[in-house]
Amino acid sequence: MREDTTAGLAVRDAGAETPRLSITDVGRDFHTRNGVTHAVSGINLTIQRGEFVALIGRSGCGKTTLLRAIGGLLSPTTGTIEVDGKALWSDQRVDSSAVTKLGFVFQEANLFPWFNVIDNIALPLKLRGAGKAARRARAEELAELVGLTGFERSYPRELSGGMRQRAAIARALSTEPELLLMDEPFGALDALTRERMNLELQRIVLETASTVVFVTHDIPEAVFLADRVVQMTPRPGRINKILPVGFDKPRDVNLQTTTEFNEVVRALRVELDEDE
Ligand SMILES: Nc1ncnc2c1ncn2[C@@H]1O[C@H](COP(=O)(O)OP(=O)(O)OP(=O)(O)O)[C@@H](O)[C@H]1O
Secondary structure, three states, X not given: OEEOOOOXXXXXXXXXXXXXXXXXXXXXXXXXXXXXXXXXXXXXXXXXOOOEEXXXXXXXXXXXXXXXXXXXOOOOOEEEEEEOOEEOEEOOEEOXXXXXXXXXXXXXXXXXXXXXXXXXXXXXXXXXXXXXXXXHHHHHHHHHHOOOOOOOOOOHHHOOHHHHHHHHHHHHHOOOOOEEEEEOOOOOOOHHHHHHHHHHHHHHHHHXXXXXXXXXXXXXXXXXXXXEEEEEEOOOEEEEEEEEOOOOOOOOHHHHHOHHHHHHHHHHHHHHHHHO
């Protein structure tokens, strides 16, 4: 694994703070009828508070497996994962108090069709026993944050794909997670909506100072959003390279037309092509 330290990159003074996420020697095997698949192996990654890290790599290189392990959904076969210095897994059992620090957004918004936007956003708060008035107030705030003002009483079927993902982001943020885990959240959206959602996500993440791990197949999307891009290679899934992206934030869409931006994208693309 290489860590690039090119000039002009964002310098982060983490001081003595405990990292938001520490992944040490994590591996995950799957035993199937056809033998063992080493989905990920020897993963080491530390993420500081407020960092936005994108995971990229070819299909099957273990991005989702790693994200699910970080999210408490799939136990690692080896290694440790710590959230705020506390082990997430012990003896293949997840620490349920650590899981409450996490928020998820998947490719499908997975909203409840019979709940309106506000009730969908407020659901995690309801499950945690928050009172009706408090959770409604928080959901209204979040609906505004993600740009759903005017659609608070709409049902998922009445929303566009981008709007459903906004609601899913608001729902994930409702519990004020320490770590937001996003698995191809805009993968099902058309190119223009996706570009808008990237800008919106950037704004929301900056406003909420969220720490994010974001899985994507889209290299420009990763470079546009991330402070660091982690590039994985398959069989077994490993980290091949961690590339800091130093462009100032907030980033403007026009950044994507600059030579500097496209050089970073090209460098990552060449590495991915070499995987084949
Ligand atoms: N539940 C499972 N049982 C068996 N093998 C699995 C399971 N989940 C993942 N794998 C295997 O682990 C490897 C990594 O899969 P994973 O879904 O993590 O990759 P990915 O990089 O997220 O792929 P994609 O970009 O296509 O979503 C693949 O070889 C996959 O077949």
